[in-house]
Structures are given as structure tokens and as C-alpha cells.
Amino acid sequence: MYMRFTIITFLLINIAASVFAQGYKYGPADKDFAGYLFAYFKGNAVEDEAVCFAISTDGYTYRALNNNQPVLDSKKISKTGGVRDPHILRGEDGKTFYMVITDMTSSSGWDSNRGMILLTSQDLTNWSHSRIDIQERFKGQEDLKRVWAPQTIFDPAVGKYMVYWSMQHGAGADIIYYAYANKEFTDFEAEPKVLYLPRNGKSCIDGDIILKNGLFYLFYKTEGHGNGIKLAITDSLTSGKWIEQPGYKQQTKDAVEGSSVFKLNHSDQYILMYDVYGVGKYQFCVSEDLDRFKVIDHEIDMDFHPRHGSIIPVSRQELLNLTAKWGTPKGINLTFKKNPILDGFYADPDVLYSNKTNAYYIYPTSDGFDGWGGHYFKTFSSSDLKNWKDEGVILDLKKDVHWGPRHAWAPTITEKKIKGDYKYYYYFTAAQKIGVAVSDLPTGPFKDSGKPLIDFKPAGITGGQEIDPAVFNDPKSGKSYLYWGNGYLAVAELNKDMISIKKNTVKVLTPDKTFREGIYVFYRHGLYYFMWSEEDTRSENYRVRYGTSNSPDGPITIPQHNLILQKDAAQGIYGTGHNSVLQIPGTDEWYILYHRFNYPDGINMGDAAGYNREVCIDRLYFDAQGAVIPVIPTH
Structure with missing residues (x-):
């Protein structure tokens, strides 16, 4: 006897056991x-x-x-x-x-x-x-x-x-x-x-x-x-x-x-x-x-x-x-919106220009996992900041990091030339600790140092988390610094080996109560710029503020108008934050990379919007006095 599917009740009993969520974990998501x-x-x-x-x-x-x-x-x-x-x-x-x-x-x-x-x-x-x-x-x-x-x-x-x-x-x-x-x-x-x-x-x-x-x-x-x-x-x-x-x-x-x-x-x-x-x-x-x-x-x-x-x-x-x-056939218009720039769900983008390869690289958090449950990191390469190639997994916490096999979050990277050879030092969050891995190439493979670099709270700090590292090479002194913190901001000078810190240089420099996480530091025209994210990444009001200093370890001066990236409800753009900054080598041309809620669905996803994010890029401009001009996020 033939029966319409709508009345096949015995099949429905077993649906829960056989449902398979068909998604693309390493490639484009449906939104892309x-x-x-x-x-x-x-x-x-x-x-x-x-x-x-x-x-x-x-x-x-x-x-x-x-x-x-x-x-x-x-x-x-x-x-x-x-x-x-x-x-x-x-x-x-x-x-x-x-x-x-x-x-x-x-x-x-x-x-x-x-x-x-x-x-x-x-x-x-x-x-x-x-x-x-x-x-x-x-x-x-x-x-x-x-x-x-x-x-x-x-x-x-x-x-x-x-x-x-x-x-x-x-x-x-x-x-x-x-x-x-x-x-x-x-x-x-x-x-x-x-x-x-x-x-x-x-x-x-x-x-x-x-x-x-x-x-x-x-x-x-x-x-x-x-x-x-x-x-x-x-x-x-x-x-x-x-x-x-x-x-x-x-x-x-x-x-x-x-x-x-x-x-x-x-x-x-x-x-x-x-x-x-x-x-x-x-x-x-x-x-x-x-x-x-x-x-x-x-x-x-x-x-x-x-x-x-x-x-x-x-x-x-x-x-x-x-x-x-x-070739592009007649009648097909392949003019696309600029953002997001990566297929799939990614967040917390750190950006690098490699002098070794003359290419750009993005190092993000792999997103789309419930409760920020990702365990691996990837990188993407580009020659033009428009077309990005997925270079694959460069570090898998479950396989490569025995001391922290979970919560792969918010990496940062730097390139150093040592004795004529380029080295890449990759700092990452694992199990709410910060580690470092090293490679000869920007695409890896990266080898973990074998132990956490940051697994302690600075003196006087009782709350927050040891996450969200940012590495900075000071062009004035030649020294390298590591910044980190959720709920507080800390800094320490790195030793020359780049895999250890000078503990006597650890310093708390939380700028003000707006600081939540996602620190990023860069240098321009004699000033050190500090950018950070305010609010929770699950909030549509997640946004970026900044301050400046005459020194890489503060103190930080906060301008009167220091909110430089926020949601644009008219465009349906929400949750803009956790950024990095790129200077085109040899120029005064700057870009800001950040993540936002998945567009257009994120605003209706509740807390899940905070781990279904996508990476964007926009121009970053400064006025004549060096103040950051607020960025209007774009599609």
C-alpha cells in the first residue's frame, strides 16, 4: 500500500537518531x-x-x-x-x-x-x-x-x-x-x-x-x-x-x-x-x-x-x-560585495605581511562551533587582499598541544629575521592559557613550545582570563612585546628567543572600564596605538575603542572620541570587534580587519551569533593630528 510521506509516522520516530547535519566545516558555509x-x-x-x-x-x-x-x-x-x-x-x-x-x-x-x-x-x-x-x-x-x-x-x-x-x-x-x-x-x-x-x-x-x-x-x-x-x-x-x-x-x-x-x-x-x-x-x-x-x-x-x-x-x-x-560569459555579473572576505565562519583575525613570501596572511579563530569549541587553527593567504586561499590547518590543539587540547582562540603572529632566516612565532589561546608555536613558513607547520607561555594572572588581578594575545615588534627599540587579557590588559617583554617572557617586565595597563578583550598594538608616526574590544562578543554592541601612548608599555592616553568601530543597524551589521591592523609595506595605507555577526542571520541567532562570525576588512584612516577616524563597516 502506498502512503504519503506526511502520514508515515513510524519513520518519524527514528528521524532523531538518523539526522545528519550536512555542513561544510572546512569550506564555505551556506551563507557564502x-x-x-x-x-x-x-x-x-x-x-x-x-x-x-x-x-x-x-x-x-x-x-x-x-x-x-x-x-x-x-x-x-x-x-x-x-x-x-x-x-x-x-x-x-x-x-x-x-x-x-x-x-x-x-x-x-x-x-x-x-x-x-x-x-x-x-x-x-x-x-x-x-x-x-x-x-x-x-x-x-x-x-x-x-x-x-x-x-x-x-x-x-x-x-x-x-x-x-x-x-x-x-x-x-x-x-x-x-x-x-x-x-x-x-x-x-x-x-x-x-x-x-x-x-x-x-x-x-x-x-x-x-x-x-x-x-x-x-x-x-x-x-x-x-x-x-x-x-x-x-x-x-x-x-x-x-x-x-x-x-x-x-x-x-x-x-x-x-x-x-x-x-x-x-x-x-x-x-x-x-x-x-x-x-x-x-x-x-x-x-x-x-x-x-x-x-x-x-x-x-x-x-x-x-x-x-x-x-x-x-x-x-x-x-x-x-x-x-x-572566461566570464556574457550576461553574468560577478561583481560581489567586499565583505566578508573569508568563506566560512571565522573570527578574531590577526593579519601579517610576510617579507619572505611577499604575501598577506590572515590567522583567525575557527568559528561555527557551539560555545567556541573549536580545536584547530588555519591560515589564509592573498596577494591582493581580495582573493584569499585557504592554506589549511596549521595547528591542531588535540594533536599538537598536549597541555591545552581545547578552545582554540584568538591567535597572533609575527615574523622575525634571525641570522638571515625568517622565523614565524605564533601565539595562541588554548584552554584559557597562552602558548607559542614556531615555524619556518607563514603557512606552517607550527611546532608548539611544549608548555604554556602565559598561565598566570599578573599581580593584583583576580578575575578575567588569560586569553587574546597580541605580539608587537617595537620599531624604535627592536624589542618585542606580548599583550594579553580578558577583563584586564597586561604586557610583558619577550626574550630574544621569542618563546619566553621577562617576568620582571609584566605590567598591567588596563586603559579603562571599557576594556574587555582583543588587544591590538601598532606604531605610526611616533605614536603607539592600542585598540581593544568593548562588550561581549555575543552582543550586537561589541565594538572597538582605542588609545595612544608614547611607549609600548603605556601609560595609555584615551582620546575624548575613541570609539572607532561599531554596529551599523541600517546595514544589518552587528557585533563588530576583535580587530587587527595592517599597514601596506612602504606606505601610509592602513586597513582594519575585524569580525562581525554572520550577515544577515546573526542578529536573530541569540548567543549563537557570538560563535558564528565572519571576517571583514575596511580602510583605516587618520586625521592630521593622528586621531583614528571612525570606520563605517561595509558589506
Whole structure:
């Protein structure tokens, strides 16, 4: 008996145990998606059986990349000389992409192919590939006739990538099979197993699975009996317990195939698209529940005619990477807002210009963890302060810092030239203590000194925390200083080894009651500038103040108007604080880097806004007397 999902109560009982929160811990968060990538092939001619790409910024208007010519050479990657049905998936790490395609030329016949191609990429432009011939790879496949339309999904139950596709053996039905890929995504771990066959035992092809609210929705084509798109639902991919839904999901009377579903960015809506192959067109439908669909063909605009393909969301930087490789098509506007400058959730940015590499680096707190529970640090590099490359993890507290395996917060870094060689000294918070790690490169790897550098309260201090270090090299004296503190501000001179302090120089120099945390110190035109954050990072009123001094260890003079960065409610910008400052080498051009609440959702997140933050940059100006001109935060 068929039952609508809305009344399947027994499935709902187990949802809590099977829900998998699909996010991108190391890559762009949902907030960062600025467009879409459409992978498709063009037709049955051999020259059209190749992977093509198109992009969109709104999910409705698509323009082909590379003048609608292939982005991969089918003859180099395939066994048959042609490929069809490309499907792309973003990996769980957020930065690896998996593509699977049918290895087939239709001119050889619909029963001519036995394999597929597995591809991986880190940037969507350079792909490595491996071919799998099912008949050659596995025993008992002598009567295999065809291998069609592979796709990939991450199975959270086993932590592996599942490839699924349809196969027909002899005169039997087309059945959707699956196999788990190896870690390299070059082969299968074991022989294929049945994933899905309708209860009526009739053929099913072109499976497409999407995860929504802990349930897997399988859209498939009923090959040879209706030639339409049906839906089955489960809470466990390999359980065999699929609930078949009534009716067909396509919104046309014409025969269709090659369905694919994707979620619109920053929306609760999904789009189901499919190939209306009999009349040579593609149809798009929209839905919020993946059950009822409405045709939106009148809203879709494409300058190409796709066949079976797939669409994934991409970030601003990924769109720029794609167009840098294959050009920006006419009709696509890639003018983006400046902020945030990093994809994902990050906070407390410290910035460095490296004389060794002639590049800029940001060292942030890895954010997006409940209760500031991150345990690793990363860095990002740039040559122009606009395009930032994720250089990966440079220090993992759980692996690298035995004395403080938790709460990786608010790092700071400096470059020192010692005996002709550059060294990088990285000061960080771990378990509410401050440590130091050293590397020969700004991108690491960094080696912890083996013990905390700051794990004590200065004399006279009874509250607060030993967090938020800031390192400063004094251009006048050549000495280096470390500042720190939450609830108070302290300073100590560093020894020449840069991994220890002169304890007799420890000094408290809390400027006033507005000081909360996030100290930063820099020097300009004979003055030492001290910047700090006021309020709690969970507050929309988190903001930056400053003072000046004639000495790196104070006392600090506070100007009458010293609030220089705060929220701008009219723009929806809140929680602006914990900054660093960058001077472009050899100039009087300055920038301020800071974090803010995730825009636009942060203001409605309550306390969680304080650990779902994003990094921004704006110009920093001074008046003729050296006073800091208040910064207007920007998008």
C-alpha cells in the first residue's frame, strides 16, 4: 500500500537518531554560496558526449562556460571515447569535489557500456580521474548489458561516499546498485549491491538522492513503463526500507529522464530539473516539500541546450576560479560585495605581511562551533587582499598541544629575521592559557613550545582570563612585546628567543572600564596605538575603542572620541570587534580587519551569533593630528 510521506509516522520516530547535519566545516558555509555550477553534456553526437559547465548567480539564469565547449577531454578520460550524465558532489570537507560520469558513446548502442569514471578536484578546474569497468572489475558480471548515470552521496551511517547507478543484466530489469568508494575515490571497496528496485519489480534508472531533514529522497525514472519520475524515501540508505510515494513528479505529459534536485541558496525552496528528451528541452520545477512541484520554465534562461546533468551551489571565490579558467560569459555579473572576505565562519583575525613570501596572511579563530569549541587553527593567504586561499590547518590543539587540547582562540603572529632566516612565532589561546608555536613558513607547520607561555594572572588581578594575545615588534627599540587579557590588559617583554617572557617586565595597563578583550598594538608616526574590544562578543554592541601612548608599555592616553568601530543597524551589521591592523609595506595605507555577526542571520541567532562570525576588512584612516577616524563597516 502506498502512503504519503506526511502520514508515515513510524519513520518519524527514528528521524532523531538518523539526522545528519550536512555542513561544510572546512569550506564555505551556506551563507557564502553566491551562485551555482551546472555540469551537463550536450547530446548523442560523439563530440557532444563530453562534460560541459555553466554558471548562474541566481539559480535561474545560466550561461555556458568555455563557449559551451567541453571542459574535459572525453577521449583522455574515458574508455569508450565519450561521457554522459555528469554528477558533481561537494565533499564533507567543503573543499573536495567528486564527479562521476557514464563512460559511453550512444553511437555504439544503449547496451554497449560497462563502466563509469570517478573524478576528484580541489578547485573545480583541475580533475584527476579513474575508470571502473564493472564487468572487468568484478566476477559474475558476464551478462551485464549497461551501466548508466552514476551519482554520489555521503552516507553518514558509515562515513563513506556511496556511488549509485543503474545496471541491467541479461533480460532483467534495470536496477539501481551501489558501492562505497575508497578513500582516494579511485575504486570501489566491494562489489555492487542492490540499492533500490520498485516493489513492482520493473526497471528504474537515473537515480538522484538528496538529504532533507534526516531523510533521503530518491527520485528515479521508471524506465520502459511510464517513463516518468517517481519518488521513494528512507531514513537509512542501505536498509532496503524505501517508502514509495504515489504518482509521478514530473509536470509534463512528455517522457522525461535524468532528474536532478538542488536547493536554492538562502532559501527553503528546491528545484527539480529533468530532461524532456522527446521534445528536446529541459524543464525546471520548484518545491518546498519535495512532494508538490510547480513548473517555472518561464523564469529559466539558458544559452545552451543541456542533457542529463547536475547543479551544485558554489561560493564567490569558486565562481571567480571557474571564470578565471574559462572566461566570464556574457550576461553574468560577478561583481560581489567586499565583505566578508573569508568563506566560512571565522573570527578574531590577526593579519601579517610576510617579507619572505611577499604575501598577506590572515590567522583567525575557527568559528561555527557551539560555545567556541573549536580545536584547530588555519591560515589564509592573498596577494591582493581580495582573493584569499585557504592554506589549511596549521595547528591542531588535540594533536599538537598536549597541555591545552581545547578552545582554540584568538591567535597572533609575527615574523622575525634571525641570522638571515625568517622565523614565524605564533601565539595562541588554548584552554584559557597562552602558548607559542614556531615555524619556518607563514603557512606552517607550527611546532608548539611544549608548555604554556602565559598561565598566570599578573599581580593584583583576580578575575578575567588569560586569553587574546597580541605580539608587537617595537620599531624604535627592536624589542618585542606580548599583550594579553580578558577583563584586564597586561604586557610583558619577550626574550630574544621569542618563546619566553621577562617576568620582571609584566605590567598591567588596563586603559579603562571599557576594556574587555582583543588587544591590538601598532606604531605610526611616533605614536603607539592600542585598540581593544568593548562588550561581549555575543552582543550586537561589541565594538572597538582605542588609545595612544608614547611607549609600548603605556601609560595609555584615551582620546575624548575613541570609539572607532561599531554596529551599523541600517546595514544589518552587528557585533563588530576583535580587530587587527595592517599597514601596506612602504606606505601610509592602513586597513582594519575585524569580525562581525554572520550577515544577515546573526542578529536573530541569540548567543549563537557570538560563535558564528565572519571576517571583514575596511580602510583605516587618520586625521592630521593622528586621531583614528571612525570606520563605517561595509558589506
